[in-house]
Amino acid sequence: MQADFFAKKRRNSIGFFAILAAITVGAIIITEYDIVKGFESLPRAVTWALGNFYPTQESLVKLPDILSSLIETLLVSIAATSIGAVFALFFALMGSNTTRVNAFFGSISRAIATLFRNIDVAAWALILLFSFGQSSLTGYFALFFGSFGFLTRAFVETIDEVSGGSVEALRATGANYASIIFQSVIPSSVPQMLSWVLFMIETNIRSATLIGLLTGSGIGFTFNLYYKSLNYDIASLVVVTIIISILLIESISNYVRRVIL
Known part of the structure; x- marks a missing residue:
């Protein structure tokens, strides 16, 4: 009985994450978001912030x-x-x-x-x-x-x-x-x-x-x-x-x- 309960809970969890993944992929396709380009821009953003965005005297x-x-x-x-x-x-x-x-x-x-x-x-x-x-x-x-x-x-x-x-x-x-x-x-x-x-x-x-x-x-x-x-x-x-x-x-x-x- 307890094994069935945990199995059902595991299936529900897997189903939830599957739906979440499908929604995420759908959002990426609809918005035409470029994941690779987004991650590639992070180092440039950090470099710019370190070089420009800091308090001075x-x-x-x-x-x-x-x-x-x-x-x-x-x-x-x-x-x-x-x-x-x-x-x-x-x-x-x-x-x-x-x-x-x-x-x-x-x-x-x-x-x-x-x-x-x-x-x-x-x-x-x-x-x-x-x-x-x-x-x-x-x-x-x-x-x-x-x-x-x-x-x-x-x-x-x-x-x-x-x-x-x-x-x-x-x-x-x-x-x-x-x-x-x-x-x-x-x-x-x-x-x-x-x-x-x-x-x-x-x-x-x-x-x-x-x-x-x-x-x-x-x-x-x-x-x-x-x-x-x-x-x-x-x-x-x-x-x-x-x-x-x-x-x-x-x-x-x-x-x-x-x-x-």
Whole structure:
């Protein structure tokens, strides 16, 4: 019986990889991608980067301006995530099977979260450009909508996973809805929710670089400005500051997770 189970699992795995390989080959044929030429270009790209794309002593003069743009990007990312988390918590409480008021509001909350989650932040930025133009506000709302959709889904799963038993116990004692939320759901879910918020901040900082290219703001715009003007030494300095900031934020985030979880 066990041998049949593993054999079936192995056949399913082989079938999956066969389908994936077929899709890959089909995509290569349709797009007319030259694999050999692609791999041959890698050494030339690395050689060019090593010879041109590196910070110089002269580029350090622009470091204060780069740091100013970086700080703007970090603050927008944190603000969008934090406010998105507040709205996500409300919709998660309405959409969770454990805490929803009724099935109708639960379905509406989940549908809204699904809509916002499945539209990429870059797509949100393009949509919002028509309303707000190229500005930090456009980037903020793009990150906010993306954060709201993702965190609502994450919070719903967290509430359903960690709060089910305690909620049933409080309901059995006759506790009202507010007591259930503030005495059971939120206290038991906060550590995991904070972990999701920290993860979203990391993600938004990475996404904000791309968003800045579209919205003409933040560190993404700074990189695009110097790269298009062929100031590769300054553009590379922008990349270095982005990498350092992401690694620093990730280290802080991992430390906080170890403390709260």
